[in-house]
Amino acid sequence: MKFLRIFIYIIVSTGISSYAISQDAKEIMKKLDDTIFAASDKQARVKIILEKKGETQKVREAEMIQKGIDKKRYRYTYPESQAGIATLSLPDGIMWLYMPAFGKPKKISLLAKSQAFTGTDFSYEDMTVNSYANEYKPTLIENTNNAYVVKLVPRSDKSNYSKLIMYVNRTNFHPEKIEYYDKKDRLYKEAVYNYKKAGKYWYAEEVTMTDLRKNHSTMILMTEVIFDQKLPDEEFTVEKLVPEEK
Amino acid sequence: MDKVAKYILKFRWVIIILVILTTAFLGYQIKNITINSDVISNLPDDDPDAVLLKEIAHEYGGNNIGMVILETENVFTTDVLENIVEITDTLSLIEGIYSVTSLSNILEIKSGEYGMEIGKLIDEYDIPDTQVELEDLKSRVLKKDLYRGNLISEDGTATVILFTVSEGADVTKVAKTVKKKVESLNIQDKIYYAGSPMLVTSISDLINSDLIRLIPISFFVIALILFLSFRSVRGVILPMTTAAIAIIWTIGIMALTGFQMSMISNNIPIILLAVGSAYTIHVVNRVNLERATDTHNTITKALVYIFIPVMLASLTTMVGFISFIFGSYLTMIREFGIFTAIGTFFSALLALTFVPALIYVLPPNKKAIERQRRRNKKSFLTDYVLAPLKRLLYIHPKYTLTTWIMLILISIGGIFMITRSVNIRDYFRKGNPTRIAEDIMVSKFGGSKPIFVLFKGDMQDPEVLNLMLQTEEYMKKSPDILSTQSVVDIIADMTEALGEERGIPDEREKIEQLWFLLDGQEYLQRFVNSDLSEGIILSKFTSPDNKSKKEFARYMRDYIDANSSDVATIRITGMPFVDVTMDKSLVRSQFASLTIAIIAVIIIVGLILRSFINGLYATIPIVASIIILFGFMGYVGISLNIGTVLVASVALGIGIDYSIHVMSHFSHTYKKGQDIYRALRDTMMISGKAIIINVISVSMGFLVLVFSEMVPLEYFGLLIAISMIFSGLGALTLLPVILILVKRKGKFIKTHNG
Structure with a gap:
């Protein structure tokens, strides 16, 4: 009997602990979502630097505003030739594009998530994550002194990845690093984050995505970040894509 | 000594x-030791066409593009489209493959009901499965130069999945993995492989298997002949x-x-x-x-x-x-x-x-x-071949000479019929999968020989882009150009999708802003360089015929001379251009190497025999056999190619030895006794035997090459064997006859006749 009891205890406790682990992972991702998607709105200057084999190839600058998790507007300011171009991302994957030389904003649909986001190493899939807790199936695989190492398996079968391995900061619950694995489970991209706190919010001051196969990387720098300005919904309309002076 | x-x-x-x-x-x-079967890397650095081709192949990855060709009744069925998706996915997971382009992942820009749609031509998660959808896809695909003749054949029965091998990757390994992985998919449609990485690998394979198979055979054959002789x-x-x-x-x-x-x-x-x-x-x-x-x-x-x-x-x-x-x-x-x-x-x-x-x-x-020693004295060769031959020569020198002269005259007629071939397809035997794939590329995709027109100029300048557009139109007027591709087509598509008339926008700003959307599209790396300071028009040449290649070269050079300017300099190159030069060089190289070899041989032989005239006599049989060789090539239809161009000089180098033996033996004996008959008998019986054995063993050794998988080598072996036989025969019949007649004319004629 005693033996059986021990046996049952082991079975139950391992069940519980594995449940606990997955629960932990889910909890961690929720906390992470709460940390990085916390602000109700956000404004920043964004600098995008493209590098190949360590050499800078292209620099772009934009002003970004964001409300909630799925409304985002970029207005590009540099280079000169592309200044004034603006994009507006709305819920349900709707995107509007304004190109000054062509006048009217155009709705564009991006049919492929794996496409590179305007020449960067980020794909549209990488750029449109709204919740790591909901869009991935998390499993905690390691618990180090500095980080939780979480395996994230995409729930969508349209994903380009077999899994992501995310290193989550233990104290502040923001990503330190994400490794992207291709469908054959080979590491092929890596994002390294540098999070910073401004007021009560954490934001990625710097993130570098490296495509390991192409030896190509994209660095996104965020400065002059302002949170919770109560940005009005009108800012996120098609009309607002066209600058007011015009 | x-x-x-x-x-x-x-x-x-x-x-x-x-x-x-x-x-x-x-x-x-x-x-x-490594095998290099890449023809491009073998092109010389002093031919501007070849240099430009190497540069473009490097910059735009043209040399690294492999193709999987899928042939079926109709590509536009759900099953076939699924197969394309499957092959595309399989290829993109292979290590060393940088990018894959096929109907299932190529960019499509169009104006849709929601505005501009940028996406993949086929959504791999929602493959068209109704007749209406499939028909719609077909009409969209066949309308665009970007797809038609490039990814899909004109008649919709064959499609190509293109892949680019990463820089520094092991091309052979990648090509082998491609073949293995695609075969393991068990696709019912016919699959072929083409493009430089696949071609290079299959040539390497043939070289390897030739080496492994033929060397032991020729060892055995030569050993056998040597044993039978000695x-x-x-x-x-x-x-x-x-x-x-x-x-x-x-x-x-x-x-x-x-x-x-x-x-x-x-x-x-x-x-x-x-x-x-x-x-x-x-x-x-x-x-x-x-x-x-x-x-x-x-x-x-x-x-x-x-x-x-x-x-x-x-x-x-x-x-x-x-x-x-x-x-x-x-x-x-x-x-x-x-x-x-x-x-x-x-x-x-x-x-x-x-x-x-x-x-x-x-x-x-x-x-x-x-x-x-005993065996050396009497043998089949001496009794039944050499002795009668010697008698024949002595009794009928003029008939023998006349026969040779007739043979040479007939052969000279054949020389004018020799064709030349620089087409890599012809290196493979009929039925070889690589050759079939090349044929499909020609019949369904407008050729396999790429043409590149390079524009050095601002790729955001409407003037430059319009010049490219105009050039494409001009090229397509040639009967050998089926389709052309460049970044211009994509820009025109986007302009249309943005609600304007299809074409190149007039304002530079518009083009610059279009690039915002195009930046980083891997597919574009085939058309423009990274800082947009140059771009290429990609096309293929249909005809394998050198005359049309030359005509096209002239047609394009006229155009380029008239249109190349400060705004954009235009240059053209491609395999057809290299082919023309290679073709010219075949004849030139044949002529140069043969002339040099003949002069050198006359000098060397003259020195050995201490008489320039004798040196000249000694080269007559080998020159005759080379004329016969060329005549044979002309009549039988064996073309001059990178393999057969070598035959004449190799034959000269080896075949001259027979004449040297005959000349030195004859002079040596003749000087001793001043008797032509005795000198001839000695020469024929002793040197003649050695010559015949050598002719047989060398020819048999070379004839083994007939089993080579590579057509140029196959003919190389056959032709060397033929020239060996004729130079041996020449040394044993023509040369003695010339010597007899020359000597008879002198003092000997009197004693004998009278």
């Missing part, structure tokens, strides 16, 4: 040990061993100095086997013939006699090979010439040092020598 011979015997052990050590060292190097194990082993050592040294040095095996140099072993064994045969034969008190003296005497003839025979052969350095277009032909010459030198060197040293260390037993 006596001294040299004595030194060789004195240091016999040093020689033997040195040879063994060198063989071990160089043999070990052979493992490092009836002694020593007569087989010694020549074969020295040939093998010479081969190991040559390939070892190639590996050591970083040279690669090419589709030409892979026949070096067989040539060395056939050519190199001859020198040892001469040495062994001479040792057997000498009678002296002891082995030391026998070998010394033999060496004194044979040293110069063997050195000179190898010298003329080397001249034949070295002549390829001049005037040949492809670097692999030059390398082949150099290394075969080196190998020939090694063969002679070994025959004159290593072989006597070995014989001295392991002397043959006396009984065997006696048997050999």
Whole structure:
């Protein structure tokens, strides 16, 4: 009997602990979502630097505003030739594009998530994550002194990845690093984050995505970040894509 | 000479040990030899078309693009589209593949009901499955130059999945994985492979299998002939061993100095086997013939006699090979010439040092020598071939001469019928999958030979883009251009999708802003460089015919001269242009190498025979046999190509030896007795026999190449064998007849007639 009891205890406790682990992972991702998607709105200057084999190839600058998790507007300011171009991302994957030389904003649909986001190493899939807790199936695989190492398996079968391995900061619950694995489970991209706190919010001051196969990387720098300005919904309309002076 | 011979015997052990050590060292190097079957890398650096082609292939990855061709009844069915998706996914997961482009992942820009749609032509997660959807897809696909003739055949029955091999990746490994993985998908439609990585790999495979298959066969054939001729194990082993050592040294040095095996140099072993064994045969034969008190003296005497003839025979052969350095277009032909010459030198060197040293260390037993000598006196060859031949020549010299003259005249007619071929497709036998794939590329995708028009100019300037558009229109007027592709097509599509008229926008700003969307699209790397300061029009040339290639070159050069400006400089290149130059160079290289070889041979032979006139006589049979060779090629329809262009000079280098033997033997004997008949008899019976054995063993060795998988090598073997037979025949009939007639005209005529 005693033996059986021990046996049952082991079975139950391992069940519980594995449940606990997955629960932990889910909890961690929720906390992470709460940390990085916390602000109700956000404004920043964004600098995008493209590098190949360590050499800078292209620099772009934009002003970004964001409300909630799925409304985002970029207005590009540099280079000169592309200044004034603006994009507006709305819920349900709707995107509007304004190109000054062509006048009217155009709705564009991006049919492929794996496409590179305007020449960067980020794909549209990488750029449109709204919740790591909901869009991935998390499993905690390691618990180090500095980080939780979480395996994230995409729930969508349209994903380009077999899994992501995310290193989550233990104290502040923001990503330190994400490794992207291709469908054959080979590491092929890596994002390294540098999070910073401004007021009560954490934001990625710097993130570098490296495509390991192409030896190509994209660095996104965020400065002059302002949170919770109560940005009005009108800012996120098609009309607002066209600058007011015009 | 006596001294040299004595030194060789004195240091016999040093020689033997040195040879063994060198063989071990160089043999070990052979493992490092690599095969290079890439034709592009073999193009010379002094041809501007070839240089530009290499540059473009590098910058735009044209050299790394492989193709999987899927052929079926109708590509626009759900099943086939699924197969395309499957192949595309499979390829993109292969290590060393940088990008994959197919109907299932190519960009499509169109104006849709929601505005502009940028996406994939086919959504792999929602493949069209109704007749309406499939028809709609078909009409969209066949409308665009970007897809039609590039990814899909005009008739919709074949599609191509393109892949780019990463820089620095192991091309052969990638190509093999591609084949293996695609085959494991068990797709019912016909699958073929094309494009440089696949082509290069299949040529490498053929080279490899040729080497593995043919070398043992030719070893066996030559060994058998040697055994039948000499009836002694020593007569087989010694020549074969020295040939093998010479081969190991040559390939070892190639590996050591970083040279690669090419589709030409892979026949070096067989040539060395056939050519190199001859020198040892001469040495062994001479040792057997000498009678002296002891082995030391026998070998010394033999060496004194044979040293110069063997050195000179190898010298003329080397001249034949070295002549390829001049005037040949492809670097692999030059390398082949150099290394075969080196190998020939090694063969002679070994025959004159290593072989006597070995014989001295392991002397043959006396009984065997006696048997050999008895057999030398009487044989089938002497009684039934040489004796009647000798009588015929003496009685009917004029008939013999007339026969030769007729043969030469008929052959000259054939020379004008010789065709030339530089088409890589022709290197493969009929039914070879690579050849079939090339044929499909020609019949369904407008050709497999790429053409590149390079525009150095601002790719955001409407003027430059319009010039490109205009150039594309102009190119398509040529009957050999089915479709063209460039970034212009994409820009025109986008302009249309943004609600404007299809075409190049007039304002620079619009184009600059369009680039915002295009930046980073991998597919575009095939058309423009990274800073947009240059771009290319990609096209393919349909006709394999050199005349149309030349016409097109002229057609395009006129256009470029008129339109290239400061705004954009235009240059054109591509395989068809290289083909034209290669074609011209075939004839030029043939002429140059042959002229050089003939002059060098006349000089060398003149020096050996101490008479320029005799040198000239000696070259008559070989020149005659080369004329017959070309005539044969013309009548039978064997084209001049990178393999057959080598035959004449190789044949000259080897075949001249027969005439040298006949001339020197004849002059030597004639000077002694002033009797033509006796001189002729001696020459025919002794040298004639050696010549016939050599002709048979060399021709048989080369005939093994007929089993090669590579067509140029196949013909190379056949043609060398033919020229060997004719140069042997020439040395034994034409040359004696000329000598008889020349001498008769002099004083001899009187004594005989009257």
